[in-house]
Structure formats: structure tokens, C-alpha cells
Amino acid sequence: MPKSLMIVDDSATMRKIIMRTVRMSGLEFDRTEEAGNGAEAIEKLKASPVDIVLCDINMPEMPGTEMVKQARQLPNCQNTKIIMVSTESSQELINSVLASGANGYITKPFTPEKFQEQLAPFMS
Amino acid sequence: MIEQKTYHETVLDAAKEVFETMIFMEIEPAASAEQTDHSLLGSITFRGNLEGCLGISLSWPCAQAIARNMLALDPDAEISEREVCDAVGEVANMVMGSIKSRIQDIYPDIAVSIPTVVTGKELNSSLPDGTEKVSVSVCLNEEYYADFTFSYRKTE
Numbered sequence: 339m340p341k342s343l344m345i346v347d348d349s350a351t352m353r354k355i356i357m358r359t360v361r362m363s364g365l366e367f368d369r370t371e372e373a374g375n376g377a378e379a380i381e382k383l384k385a386s387p388v389d390i391v392l393c394d395i396n397m398p399e400m401p402g403t404e405m406v407k408q409a410r411q412l413p414n415c416q417n418t419k420i421i422m423v424s425t426e427s428s429q430e431l432i433n434s435v436l437a438s439g440a441n442g443y444i445t446k447p448f449t450p451e452k453f454q455e456q457l458a459p460f461m462s
Numbered sequence: 463m464i465e466q467k468t469y470h471e472t473v474l475d476a477a478k479e480v481f482e483t484m485i486f487m488e489i490e491p492a493a494s495a496e497q498t499d500h501s502l503l504g505s506i507t508f509r510g511n512l513e514g515c516l517g518i519s520l521s522w523p524c525a526q527a528i529a530r531n532m533l534a535l536d537p538d539a540e541i542s543e544r545e546v547c548d549a550v551g552e553v554a555n556m557v558m559g560s561i562k563s564r565i566q567d568i569y570p571d572i573a574v575s576i577p578t579v580v581t582g583k584e585l586n587s588s589l590p591d592g593t594e595k596v597s598v599s600v601c602l603n604e605e606y607y608a609d610f611t612f613s614y615r616k617t618e
Contacts, residue, residue: 348576349548349551349552349555350544350545350548351529351532351533351545351548351549351552352548352552354533355484355532355533355552358533358534396555396574396576397576398576424559425555425556425558425559425560425562425574426559426562426574427559427562427563427566428566428570430570445559445563446484446555446556446559447479447480447483447484447556447559447560448483448484449483
């Protein structure tokens, strides 16, 4: 089944690294999008929703935590799976983000195996 | 309380994790790399019950090599200044994240800023009185040198 992916990170370099790591994990997407912050991601999701979003937390303009809350208000993103990708690793923050609507959490530095583990359940 | 020697190990272990997992470069402790021409400084600040700054200073060729490895480019591939600076900022961000996860049992309330990168000569950070500083020099791929500086003070 075709799948689409959006990577949200203020670092263009990190977006490329995430994309490369996703490919290394063996997962394939027929459409990929990028956004440089939460606000840009919300605008793109309004226009064209995706199946899976990989989203940083620490970003200017709109942090990932707020992006999750706003995405969950969008009628066309109710089934979108949102996985946070961040250097933040406190269990309190992870629990808070998951409670606000995220579906998973990957900490940086990451490996292809971490992406496989978190994303594969949403690929079927 | 975490002693300076332990902070040195913490910074080194965090740097090793990031370089081995995300950048695919060999990393070994080195004698001070201050003699090399460090023209880039990537830094990230943190605040909470421990506050301070993590900096990585390195030469332009070293930064280019890191950026090319992060982006899986050929060793002689063209790479823009923006991409190099972006990569150095991400290194600071990820190493600080790894340090934070290693000390969060003792300092659970640390908030981290967005990284910044500056270019120039004789770069260093100035911090308030009472700040302790740990320096960790590393050799990358037996060719390049970089210095990590972890400056901190307790606020409680």
C-alpha cells in the first residue's frame, strides 16, 4: 500500500540524515515532504495530509509539541501517525508528547533499526 | 555531585556515541587540539538546575569532513557553507542531547537551546563567574582534531 512521509526539522542537514536513515531501515515511501518548522508543517498538512510525520521538538516558530496538538485538530490528519525525533530524552517529556497525540518517539542519535522498530507497525 | 573527571568522561562518551552512530567517523581522545586553526564554533546553551554551554570548535576542513559524512557525500563533493554550519550545529545539538540523557538522573530539569554556529578566529565563549569548564580534545579519522568545551555551574 503506498505510503507518504513528512519530515519536520529546522535543520536541512538533519532532514537529509533522517531521510537517509529511513531508506537504510528498508522502509519505502512513494511520496515524501519536508517542513522547516511546525507552522510550515501544519500548512502543508492542511493542503495535503500524509500517512506518517517524523517531527523534531526543538524548533523556532512552532515547536514540535505544539505541531502535534494542532495537527490533531485537523480533520484530514486524524489517522496520520506522528513520531517525534528529538535529542530530548526525559521520560516526563516523552509521556507528555505521547499524551498530546504523538504515536511514537525516537531519540537522537538514532539508528536505522530504531526507525524500523517505530515505523514498521504503521506501514501495513 | 558529578566531578570534573566524570564530566570529561561524560562529554567524551556522548561525542563517541554521536560520531560512531550518526557520522560514521572514528573518534579517539587526543591531546589538546588548540594548536590547530579552529575557525568554527558550534555551541548550545542549557539552563535549569545546571546551566552553561557546550561548544565544539574545529577547523573548516574538519567541519567539511563531518558534514560530508553526515550527508553521505563523497570526500571531494561540493558542499555549501550553510550545509557545513548546519551540520556543526547538529553535532552540538546531538552531543548535548546525549550528555543530557546521561546526567538527567541528577539534573532532570535541563532545558536546551537551539544551536548556533559562528565562524572567525580565536573563538571562545564567555560565561559568568563560578562557571567550571571541562575541555575534551578528540581526533577524528586519525586526521582531524576538534575540541569540546563543557562549561557549567549549578544553580541550586
